[in-house]
Amino acid sequence: MKLLENENIRLRPLEPEDLGFLYKWENDTTLWKYGNTLTPFSRYILRQYLEKASMDIFDVKQLRLIIEDKVTKIPAGTIDLYDFDPYHNRAGIGILVDDAFQRKSFATQALQLIKDYAFQFLKMNQLYAFIPTLNVPSLHLFRKCGYVEAGLLKEWNKNLDSNGDVFVYQLLHSAR
Numbered sequence: 363m364k365l366l367e368n369e370n371i372r373l374r375p376l377e378p379e380d381l382g383f384l385y386k387w388e389n390d391t392t393l394w395k396y397g398n399t400l401t402p403f404s405r406y407i408l409r410q411y412l413e414k415a416s417m418d419i420f421d422v423k424q425l426r427l428i429i430e431d432k433v434t435k436i437p438a439g440t441i442d443l444y445d446f447d448p449y450h451n452r453a454g455i456g457i458l459v460d461d462a463f464q465r466k467s468f469a470t471q472a473l474q475l476i477k478d479y480a481f482q483f484l485k486m487n488q489l490y491a492f493i494p495t496l497n498v499p500s501l502h503l504f505r506k507c508g509y510v511e512a513g514l515l516k517e518w519n520k521n522l523d524s525n526g527d528v529f530v531y532q533l534l535h536s537a538r
Contacts, residue, residue: 365479366427371471373427373441373479376415380428383437384408387458419446419484429472431463438463441472443480443489451487453480457500473507481535488534494519495527509533 366373376384387393388403419425423446429439439459446453455476459469480486491509493500509531517525 365483366475367432368471368475370432371438371468371475372430372432373472373475374430376412376426376428378409378412380437381405381408381412383428383460384412384440387440387460393458419443420448423447427476429457429459429463429468431468438468439472441476443476448484451485453486453489455489455491457503469503470507473503477507477533486535488532490533491531492518493529493531495529501529501531504531507533 385403385405385408388408391402414422415426424442424444425446426440426442428437429441430436431438437460439457441458442456443453444456455473457469457472459472477489480489489509490512491500491504492515493504495501495514510533511529512532513530515528515530518528519526
């Protein structure tokens with residue numbers, strides 16, 4: 363089996379053809395409460411992003427991959443390593459799975475593949491995720507994948523009518 367794929371999914375680099383999917387996902391305002399997006403992204407800005415997305419993780423300190431359904435060859439979502447710190451051997455992780463592909467274990471499989479890539483190939487020591495307390499499906503997903511709660515950031519993310527708390531979840535290579 364290859365490092366970034368299994369029998370069901372492939373984690374692959376972004377391609378220009380992914381513009382429509384990225385435009386849909388990045389501009390879905392119902393998802394903004396889970397992250398740091400404050401404004402919509404234009405196709406122009408996303409096109410520029412796609413042109414630079416193939417740069418080395420050691421240069422840009424992030425890596426975004428498409429989660430692709432191997433049967434249909436359709437993008438099912440994205441998975442990101444961000445704030446990559448090669449000195450401390452850690453990175454943040456984020457994941458988005460399109461509604462059409464949820465509850466098919468794609469997220470669980472993608473987290474396993476990126477973990478193997480990060481720990482085995484990049485020789486990282488830990489991955490961490492910031493998960494809003496109101497994002498119960500993500501909390502369940504990360505717990506299921508072996509991440510443990512490492513802390514609570516009070517009023518961390520501003521929402522429309524309040525500030526929301528965020529859990530920090532962590533997966534240590536030594537805890538595998």
